[in-house]
Amino acid sequence: MIVAVPHQATDQATDQSADQSTDPAPPRTARLHRPLTVAEAVEILADGDAEILAGGTDLVPALRARQREPRRLVALRRVLELRSRGASANMLIIGAGVTYHDLTGWSLSPGLAAMARVVGSPQIRNTGTVGGALGTANPRGDLLTFLSAVGTEIVINSARGARTVDVASFLATGLAPTELVTAVRLPRPCGPQVYLKIGSRQAASAALVSCALVVDRVHERVTCAIGGIAHQPTRPAAAEEFVRQGVDWSTGTIPADVVAGFGELVAEAAGAVPDPLPDDVGVSAAYRRHAAGVLAARAVGRCLPAAAPGAIPGSAGPGSAGPGSAGRFRS
Amino acid sequence: MADSRSSGDQEFTDHAAAGQGIGRSVPRPDGADKIDGTFPYAGDLFLPGMLHARTLRSPHPRARIRRIDTAAARRLPGVAAVVTAGDVPGRATYGLIVADQPVFARDVVRYQGEPVAAVAARDARAAVRALAAIDVDYEPLPAVTDPERIVSVGGEVDPLHPDGNIFREIHLRHGDPAARGTVQVSDSYVVGMQDQAFLGCEAALVVPTADGGIDMRVATQWLHSDREQIAACLGIPEDRVRLTLAGVGGAFGGREDITLQIHGALLARVTGQPLRIRYDRVESFLGHPHRHPARLWFRHTASRRGQLVSVHARVVLDGGAYASSSPAVLANAVTHASGPYRVPHTVVDGWVVRTNNPPCGAMRGFGVPQVAFGHEAQMDRLADALGMDPVELRRRNVLEPGDVLPTGQLVADPLPLREAIATVAARPLPAPVSDRTPVTSLPGGRLAAADPGRVRRGVGYALAYKNLLFSEGFDDFSTARVRLELGPDGTPRAVVHSACAEVGQGFVTIAGQIVRTELGVDQVLLAPADTAIGSAGPTSASRQTWMSGGAVRAAAVTVAERLLGRAAGRLGLPPEVVAEPRRLLALADGEIVASEAGTRLPLADLLADGPVEAVEVFRHRRTQPLGPDGQGDVHVAFAVAAHRAVVDVDVDLGLVRVVSMALAQDVGMVLNPMALRGQAEGGTAQGLGLALMEELVVDGGVVRNPTFHDYVLPTIADVPALDFVALTHAQPGAPYGVKGVGEAATCSATPAVVAAVRAAIGRDLRRVPIRPQDLVLPPGQAHPADLVRPDAGGGG
Amino acid sequence: MNNDGCARGDIAGGSDGDAAALAGCGTGRRVSYQLYIDGGIRLVADAWLAESLLGVLRDHLGVMSVKDACEQGRCGSCSVLMDGRLVASCTVLAADAAGAVVTTVAGLGAGGPARAVRAAFLAHGAVQCGFCTPGFVVAVTDLLARRPDADEDEIREALAGNICRCTGYGRIMAAIRSIQDTRR
Structure with a gap:
């Protein structure tokens, strides 16, 4: 008779047997950075060979499946400045860390709010971010399509400074490995x-x-x-x-x-x-x-x-x- | 409802307030643990120091294996064993009906995903790494993926397997093959490959034992079949292979076949260490057999008055690379091909063939959903041709007791088809779309693309019947032990032991209800399902409530007899009373009551002398094999279901929303109203999924969507509330008159949804799942892959 | 930020007293850190950096109520609350969850809405195989805490990220309606 138990013991559960010096399959990912500011984030990215972890809805499953194995990960969860959204007289500015959920009730952009509400499941909307959608650049991504229609500027930072590109150029040329999308700027709605x-x-x-x-x-x-x-x-x-x-x-x-x-x-x-x-x-x-x-x-x-x-x-x-x-x- | 039918609303409000016996909505005994997440599923099991096992699978649908080099993988640190075909000590192949599937491919691979090797390593990462280090030299061969081609060449050309390319063919002939009615409709239909998509992926925990055998905890549908196949392939006696059911996260037919069991057992024996073997979702999609894709053709003829005269049908099922349960699935498809109608003249030619597509086998409905889609589409077309209401046409033609089936079998038991279709037709219809209909309630739902001005409503009906239990003369049985004893607290309790696999259907609940009803005890414990007792048969074919419920009931009744006998002895009653104690004694409310004397004996007193135990084996009535012309008394019994579906379709975008579903199902008698409803609703949802979204797309033998991202399952936003009516007519020969309730609703749900869509847009629909393009593009553009391309593979 | 490029930089950045911040990066690819799970601090020792919260909860911490059905964020079986929001734990990097409040079904509390949800799921037959159930209980509890009077459309939308293959959702809806009816 097997004496099998549901896996509850904490210490036993830890994989103690694996000696990392002889592990045959060390995942390549060896560093996690959790910067608090954009300045820190771009400084880390400047060293290259890092992948940005935004919401994680695409990247984390890909890491598990070992479809992606960046040497370093830069997690943006704690960069609070990326999570703001605001408006000037004629522009809306949305930080790259804003989630779909954050946009769903945004009265300043009802169209964007409507778009955000039809993204994925509640779990995805609570996790996925504006910056993540741009980073993944799925050709069917809801946000990309919306931003392409409204004429959006993508704000990109790197250790060498900031630049902005329009969304079409962004999608055509992509992002350098040392760069970080920090925000998108779109015109305030002037109609439906x-x-x-x-x-x-x-x-x-x-x-x-x-x-x-x-x-x-x-x-x-x-x-x-x-x-x-x-x-x-x-x-x-x-x-x-x-x-x-x-x-x-x-x-x-x-x-x-x-x-x-x-x-x-x-x-x-x-x-x-x-x-x-x-x-x-x-x-x-x-x-x-x-x-x-x-x-x-x-x-x-x-x-x-x-x-x-x-x-x-x-x-x-x-x-x-x-x-x-x-x-x-x-x- | 005023008659024998029980309206859902009245019947299902009783939540175990008044007892825990038969007929009550008793909650699941494992429910609280499942809700809290403490219920241990197979993939949750763990032993300190266990190894982790993984499987290497072929990337090619068909290839010759020139060489397999495992040396590099074996040398990797942390790798305990690598096994391939050469390491299988016993029979090299396994299979539910025919042992035609290699444990590991040796010379050739026959489908994408076929196991080639397996490894055990100290952790999962090392195991995955070892898989990558196995060097397999494949010579890809052209994959044969068109089942029609196999049929047309007679299966003899280019055999994909020593057993040939045709798993089975049946040519059913009943009545006069030349007979025709005056009105005729004919068409072809295609059914895509559906997956069971149970949520808990395959997993097992295996421990080698000192006697050279193994102990295994596994999520399966049939412990004893697994044991037999494992023992044969390991080359050891069955009694050294001990299986215990682990928590099963759904099954729906997908765990009827062996997947990882033999691999895990072999690795545990080779390494001498406990191990866990498991699949993730992609491997689960590749690893278990699916629902057969089907190519169907029908010609129905009828009299002007709408009486069916003849049905000619051609059924081609794609069995994929190995047999699995294909032969039995074909028998079901062929014998149910004309549907639950009285047809004097029937000709059905059916084949299930081998291709290089993924193996197909059991899934809820087992061959019937495929033909039900076809025969119900035909009934609607016939109604159109006759200018007759589709419900009326069905009412005129339904089978009744005394009628003869296309197999020549006599309909002996209640078969409330007319009642079923009339019931759903009489249910109130949902409100039409109006300006006030919220956007989320239009086709496309939350996605908001629909235009209310372009939405058309359709109502569709479908009727189906499904055989219950095993057919074709199979000696099917179930074993159960019931033991009445004193618990640690001195109160009487019953312990039930059965190898019945609880996969979510609720046998554990029903077993407790039966024992409480028969023995009058409150406490009922279920011993783990394992191979220490005789087989209960599989959890499939709508059979467990009937078969294992019957075994539990028989054992409980025997326990009651023995207990009364003991009481009679205790009371000093004469030997003839001891031999037949029910003449004077009865078991009621936990006491033995001597009716004449008015004496009462508490159970606890009687059990102080020791427990009372009985093992019983339950069998259903014997059936006959199917004759060469498709004739014979092959099916034990049938269950009936009728669905009415109401859909809204955006006619420009081809978006469909199911607005309401009504179901009248023939259930025999109701043992647990709540559990019954759960089966009806779950079965309906899976049929809805096949109608509208679920398809494992196989292209040139390669599965294109083995993930939950691309294999689309119905969500709570896709499945409307089910207006359910249980039709109760006691089934002779079944415990409490019950019928299995798991499958019939799945068979009728798909064609009802399709009929409703057809009614909404006025276009013939010949394929499930329906895709948006099938509704809005010209047919030639909508069906390029299915009806034009000569070698289109498994329905996709 | 120190320049070894290691997560130790977080300690400098996280000097706000964040007890569960990444405590160290080790010398290689394995890390140890603390997570705040169901009201307690749990040490994750020697984990691979690229592991998901789902993987760490199950394989390192033995929290088996969080289920692994698709590991792609598509089925909701692994749903937890993270800082009060419903997420699929398979899409969260575990090491990046340090500092966040993670609530599994066990942490929803013995009383209040969670208790009502548990009782209703049992009484109304919302459980069959049960594999989706803990995730559903988290999602339903979250929904009813935020929107106790959610109408049917809202309920169906809010739960569309949780797949159940057994029940066809009918008894789940019945359980939710019974909770709402009891409140009224």
Whole structure:
């Protein structure tokens, strides 16, 4: 008869037998840094061969599976200055350590809040951070798609100082190993914003396809980003220009044929990307192109209703009862 | 409900307030420990100084092994043993029905994930490192992944295994194969590969014993089958292989086959040290057999009035690389292919074939969910063709006692099909989508993409029946021991010993209820399930409540007899009364009551002379093998389920939300209303998962999504409340008239959801799981991988 | 920050008296540190640096109520509260949890909402195989502490990160509703 016990004893549980000098499988990761300030963090990164541990939702499972074995880890959990968010007259500034959860109730950016609420599960939203999403740069990442639509600057620090790049350049060129994303800066909403996402189930799902759409009433333009089509969010420039010209900016309304035409142009743009993502487990590439057009048309229709002039910034206006409109998620 | 049916709402409010016997919602005896997290699952078990074992698996779906070099791995510090095919001392192969699967691949690998070697090391990291140090020289071969091709060439070309490429074929013929009705519908259907996805990954703790055997604690569905296979491969007598059930984190068929047991036992014997072997999620996906993907074709014909005349069907199941339970799954698929309907003329041709895809075997429903998806789609198409209501068409054609099944078997027992479909059709419907419907309640849920103006509602029905217990003449039995004794505190208690694997289904609860009912004691202890007692058979085929419940009840009844006999002797009653004590004595409320004399004897007094014990073996009625033409009295009994699904579909995006599910299920009698409901709800959720999201995608023999990131399971946001009605008609031959309740609902849930989606969008749906593109893209674009590509692999 | 690049730098940075801060980095890749688990300080001796909180809780500290079903943050079986927030412990680096307050099912308390959740799970049949249950109990207790009157949609959203393969969630919803009904 086996005398097996549930594993409860503390001392026994520790792996005392392994002599590290002869361990055949020492994990490469040998140092954990837990800086308290950005200055400390970038000083550590300057020595190279370190990986940044942000929320951990991607990196920690990858460490366990030994898919990633950085020599050093720089954990940002205790860098409080990365966890602030704020606003100036026309910008929102969000620290890289801000979690999705922190954004879900943020009244200054209802669109961002709506996006944050549909990220993953509550556990992921409580853990995942803005900086982590940029570091992982998953081509379907919700945040990347949203930031691509609103026109975001990424603030990057290193021991040599700070620089900012726009999100598209950031995604194209990435981050040097010695650099740290410290914040993102995006314009304050000047009109409605929506984020629409298709997942593989009703909640707690990664985005298969998504669309962020931002209306700027001040500058009279519409910007849009589609996630899930290519290796970074797709900005359909021709479609954006088409809709800009089609909107009656004096009333904030949009004719139905412009909505439909916009969707078609977005689907067209999705079909023309140079680096399309292949068919995947859940959905085909053809479906994702189709859905991109549907989502884009819906997004613009929700932001710019046919008969609702004078909607206040940050709200989709009284005529739009459509689900997912930014106004619905104001809290 | 006013009749024999019991409405869920009335029936299920009783929470053990009034007793712990049969019919009560008794809570689980292991519930508190599971809630607190102190219940020990197999993967939690630990011995100081134990070794950690891991398995090396083939990266190729098919390859020749030129050479395996383990020298470098053996030399690594901390590595205690490396074993390969050459180290298997006994039979080189194992298998549930046919021993065709090598313990380790020797010359060839036949599926991606096939075990090639295993190591034991002083810690898990060293074990993983040792795996990486094993040098296997593979010569990849072209993988055969299209089951249709195997069927078309007769399985003789390019045999993947010495046993050939066809595990079984059945050609069922019933009635006149040329008979046709005037209305005809036909189509093809595809079922993807579903995984059991139990949460607690495979694990076992193994200790070598002085007699050269092993003790093993393992999460499994069938201890005695494991023991038999382990002993054969180790080449030692079965009595030196002692298995004890460890905590099981779900099973659903996925633990019916051997996975890590033989590897762990072998390493423990080679090293002479205790060890733990376990899988993580990826290895679990690669390591156990899945639900068979299926290619189906049906032609149904009926009279103008909607009477089924004939069903012709073709069933091709992809068994993957090894047999597992494939032969039995095919028999189920073929014999259930026309569904629970009266069909005078049936022709079913079925094959289950070997490919280089992952092995497939048992999963909840066992061959029936696949064909139920097809036959129910056909019934809806037939209703369309006839211009008839789909519920009415089903009502007209359901089987009834006295009818003959396509196997020639007579329907002898209650089969409340008409009642089931009528019940779900009469349940109140959910409110339609309106302007006030919150975004989270539209298709896509929280993700908020749906447009309420583009949402269409659909209502779908499905009816299914599922055989209970083992079929085809298998001599199935279960053993139980019940012992009535005085506990340490001097009060009477019963100890139940059975090898029945508790995998979450609630046998431990039911066993206690049975013993309390039969013996009137409050305290019932369950001894650990192990191989020290005879087999209880597997926890599968909806059989344990019936079979092991029957064994426990029989043992308890015998204990009661012996106790009354002892009482009769004590009371000085004549020998003929001692021989048949129930003539004068009864057991009630923990006392022996002599009814005529009014004498009462407390149990404790009687048990002071020593415990009373009985071992009983329970068997169900014998069935017959399936004849070459698919005929025979092959099934013991059936359970019936009807689902009504209501879905909303965003018709532009192809997003589906299940709004409500109603289920009427034939349960025999209700032993534990709460546990029953849990089975009905859990079974429904797994059927919903197959309809809408769950698929292990295999491409060219390679599993593309062996993680919970990509293998999508239903969450609490995906599964609506179940409107459940239990239909109670006592099952002859079963303890308390009970029927197994685990599987029937899984069989009807999938086709009901699909029918509702079809009704919402008016498009034929020929594949599960349904993907968004199947609903919005032209069919040619939606199905490129399934219906066009010649070698599309396992349903994906 | 000292320049050996070692976690000892934390001690300088953490001079705020943080008792559970990383206490040292050792000489190699194994570290010892303290975690604050369920109200007590637990020493993690000689652990690999790259281990997850889930791994350390189970393999070093013997906290087996935290379950390892997917180790990818997708199933919720390993849910704990970290500084009061529901997280999947498989996505947390254990050594980086030093200084945080970690609460497992055992630390939810014997009374209050946790007791009600435990009792309701048992009484309503919300447990079958039980592998997801401790994680669910943590998530439900957290939800009801924050949002005692959460409506059905909110409940389903809040628990969507916890997969149960046995129950189909019906009895879990019933248990939660019974707790809410009792409160009213």
